[in-house]
Amino acid sequence: MLSTPRSAGAAGVTLDPTDRFLVDRARGGDRDAYAALVHRHRERVYRTALQVLGSPADADDVTQDVVIHLATALVRFDGTASFTTWLHRVVVNRCLNHRRARRPTGEITESAHPHVRGPEHAVVTAAEVAAGLRALAALPDDLRVPFVLVQLEEMSYRQAAAVIGVSEATLRGRLARARRRLAAAMTEWSPAAPAAPRSVPAAG
Known part of the structure; x- marks a missing residue:
């Protein structure tokens, strides 16, 4: 239930209850739940792809690829890791495959990259x-x-x-x-x- 602070997964992994709820509904064919799951994590997917690839265009490609194939990939999510950890693994693997298929552009710029945190x-x-x-x-x-x-x-x-x-x-x-x-x-x-x-x- 969404009111539960956290639910425990396999091997003692703590799972975000909202992610767990949305994943379960999305795997059951609920399109609204899938759309909500994508909306919840799309920025994280793009940010990680941009930091790994260094190119906004390539990050866009990988983000679209992940969004399109996430519904199919969800069948492999077994709850032994948090959804965000599993999603990062999916994104990183897609990024590395993308870099192998295309020559890295080295396009990363200050405006495209998240700003450095801290007062310095x-x-x-x-x-x-x-x-x-x-x-x-x-x-x-x-x-x-x-x-x-x-x-x-x-x-x-x-x-x-x-x-x-x-x-x-x-x-x-x-x-x-x-x-x-x-x-x-x-x-x-x-x-x-x-x-x-x-x-x-x-x-x-």
């Missing part, structure tokens, strides 16, 4: 943000996906490891490598030196 964002220059996004786009998939899930999607190590299908130790190792490579890239980055001010002729 106010003092980060546009050039530095762009450099960070380029460094993220340059990471290989096995390092970029863990970084996206943990640092940007704010998933726990356990959730992210479940999405990728690796152990938490492997996930932590890949995340550490991603952080080191990003830190090295940002250390090497330096903004262009400002132009020297033009001299003002002395008043005659």
Whole structure:
């Protein structure tokens, strides 16, 4: 029931009751429930696809693909993970398949990417943000996906490891490598030196 705070799934996994209700109804052929489920998670699907692929156009393609095929894919949702963890796995797999089929564009931009959280964002220059996004786009998939899930999607190590299908130790190792490579890239980055001010002729 929707009034229940949380319902327990297999292996002690806690499931969001609204997701559980909508999934059960959608699997039974309820189109309104399916539409509500898509509306509830479409932004999450697009955001994750954009962060993994780096291209708004490719993220749109993957989002449409996931929305179209989600009804069929729901038969494979067995409740052993939360719906959002399972959905992230579906999206990441679709993204990786999409990247294998098409050459990555590296199109990620500040305007397309969610803004950096925290008060320090106010003092980060546009050039530095762009450099960070380029460094993220340059990471290989096995390092970029863990970084996206943990640092940007704010998933726990356990959730992210479940999405990728690796152990938490492997996930932590890949995340550490991603952080080191990003830190090295940002250390090497330096903004262009400002132009020297033009001299003002002395008043005659």
